[in-house]
Amino acid sequence: MSTSPLLSEAMDYPGNLYVIAAPSGAGKSSLVKALLELDARLMVSISHTTRPPRGQEQNGREYWFISPAEFQAMVDRGDFFEWAEVHGNRYGTSRGAIEKRLKAGEDVVLEIDYQGALQIKQLFRLAVLIFILPPSWEELRQRLCRRGEDAPEVIEQRMVNARHEVDQARHFDYIVVNALFETALFDLKTIVHAQRLKYASQRRSRPAVFDALQLS
Numbered sequence: 001m002s003t004s005p006l007l008s009e010a011m012d013y014p015g016n017l018y019v020i021a022a023p024s025g026a027g028k029s030s031l032v033k034a035l036l037e038l039d040a041r042l043m044v045s046i047s048h049t050t051r052p053p054r055g056q057e058q059n060g061r062e063y064w065f066i067s068p069a070e071f072q073a074m075v076d077r078g079d080f081f082e083w084a085e086v087h088g089n090r091y092g093t094s095r096g097a098i099e100k101r102l103k104a105g106e107d108v109v110l111e112i113d114y115q116g117a118l119q120i121k122q123l124f125r126l127a128v129l130i131f132i133l134p135p136s137w138e139e140l141r142q143r144l145c146r147r148g149e150d151a152p153e154v155i156e157q158r159m160v161n162a163r164h165e166v167d168q169a170r171h172f173d174y175i176v177v178n179a180l181f182e183t184a185l186f187d188l189k190t191i192v193h194a195q196r197l198k199y200a201s202q203r204r205s206r207p208a209v210f211d212a213l214q215l216s
């Protein structure tokens with residue numbers, strides 16, 4: 001049995017943690033953005049990365065863009081809840097931001113890779129792990145190309161990595177296929193809502209169940 005304080009205290013946190021992973025280009029950011037517009041109780045966590053900004057990305061909006069030395073200093077201080085190397089860059093979720101929000105009763109969404117998701121499940125048993133699948137390999141490649149933000153060699157690396165990433169979907173609680181966007185969004189929304197009700201009832205708090213149902 002784990003002795004992690006996060007694990008033993010998890011049931012006491014009033015907030016829920018949803019972790020969404022997918023191969024690059026499957027549509028995870030687009031789905032999470034749409035989900036946040038539908039569900040005012042969800043907050044997304046902004047990760048730190050050593051990857052340079054692309055396109056219109058802004059520091060503090062898509063990511064906190066930091067240098068490899070700054071990232072290493074955060075690793076050494078234990079500032080990350082999880083971190084991983086993905087497609088040749090490092091990405092991490094700040095521990096402080098997550099714990100503060102969950103304790104405050106906010107529901108948090110993490111948009112991260114499978115390595116980070118599996119690290120989190122070890123620490124936080126109640127985290128809900130959702131894997132987004134593209135409908136086909138060809139469609140995945142086309143989405144990466146149509147997005148037009150990555151060089152051809154980067155797209156090729158991401159397609160190669162996607163094979164291994166998709167193989168990890170079996171470790172997740174749910175799999176959502178993002179073929180038709182609106183259908184995938186509906187599936188995601190249903191999972192978030194159902195888990196919110198389930199955990200509220202497990203906490204044996206009637207007001208929390210009513211709150212999850214958004215009833216007075």
Ligand SMILES: Nc1ncnc2c1ncn2[C@@H]1O[C@H](COP(=O)(O)OP(=O)(O)OP(=O)(O)O)[C@@H](O)[C@H]1O
Pocket residue numbers: 022023024025026027028029030031143144146147178179180181182
């Ligand atoms: N259901 C869908 N049908 C067609 N195109 C889609 C669908 N969902 C997302 N897209 C498009 O696919 C591209 C990739 O989507 P997005 O950037 O959300 O992927 P991602 O999984 O977050 O990728 P990354 O991990 O690299 O950030 C975008 O251009 C987006 O508009």
Ligand SMILES: Nc1nc2c(ncn2[C@@H]2O[C@H](COP(=O)(O)O)[C@@H](O)[C@H]2O)c(=O)[nH]1
Pocket residue numbers: 021022023024047048051082083084086087091092093111112113114115116117
């Ligand atoms: N383990 C983590 N993975 C993360 C985090 N933030 C993002 N990611 C994942 O990295 C890849 C590439 O993202 P991109 O923005 O460069 O296309 C993608 O799978 C993200 O989900 C994190 O904090 N930890």
